[in-house]
Amino acid sequence: MDRFSNxxxxxxxxxxxxxxNADIPLIPPLADTRDISWNTSFRFPNPYDEKAAQRMVEWSRDGAGVNVWQFALVAGGELAGGIGTTRNSDVETHTANVGYWLGTRFWGKGLASEALAELVRYMREETDVEQLTATSFGWNPGSRRVLEKCGFSLEGVRKGVVRKWGRTTDLWIYGQVLKTERPAALD
Ligand SMILES: CC(C)(COP(=O)(O)OP(=O)(O)OC[C@H]1O[C@@H](n2cnc3c(N)ncnc32)[C@H](O)[C@@H]1OP(=O)(O)O)[C@@H](O)C(=O)NCCC(=O)NCCS
Incomplete structure (x- = not known):
């Protein structure tokens, strides 16, 4: 934790x-919009109030640097959003899942791609995680473009498994191998 906190x-x-902690009041003005949460799991709540922001900041510290690598994304000196990975569970603990979001006024400037490329480098060089996973809802082609620009490959599409606020879509599954010296997969 100490090393990660620096x-x-x-x-x-x-x-x-x-x-x-000082980020907590700054998060809802960025995050409290369905423009973002239409594209996220229910873990990213809507409405997004200060209590939700506090829960997220506390969660980001639990296992930080061991199982959780969650970052505030600052651009031009301002809090712009969040990006990070969380170690997957059970038989997938050599992998970690990526997530990211930006306040809408920061969209369309290439910031997510720039930040994700650096996060991928960090996970490869500074952690024991061998492989990254990511998902994208069918109606979110911009996020898929970010993943593809940062070296992720499409591994499959789970048809119709996402239902949010009465709308149903596919779940696109992405992955990226970080460590080439990892044990080979058996069939
Ligand atoms: C996804 C998100 C982080 C992207 O942030 P961003 O900084 O605008 O992304 P970037 O500018 O780095 O890249 C977006 C790319 O998608 C492309 N794109 C955007 N909308 C698109 C669309 N409707 N169809 C196809 N491509 C699209 C852009 O042209 C750009 O590609 P390019 O650089 O080749 O031109 C932001 O939109 C967001 O926070 N969305 C809500 C939360 C979310 O979706 N999180 C990810 C969950 S998997």
């Missing part, structure tokens, strides 16, 4: 750093 990842325009 982690700061930098790209040309973004800083990725652990969440702080």
């Amino acid at each position: 982690t700061e990842l930098r790209t040309e325009r973004c800083i990725l750093r652990p969440w702080r």
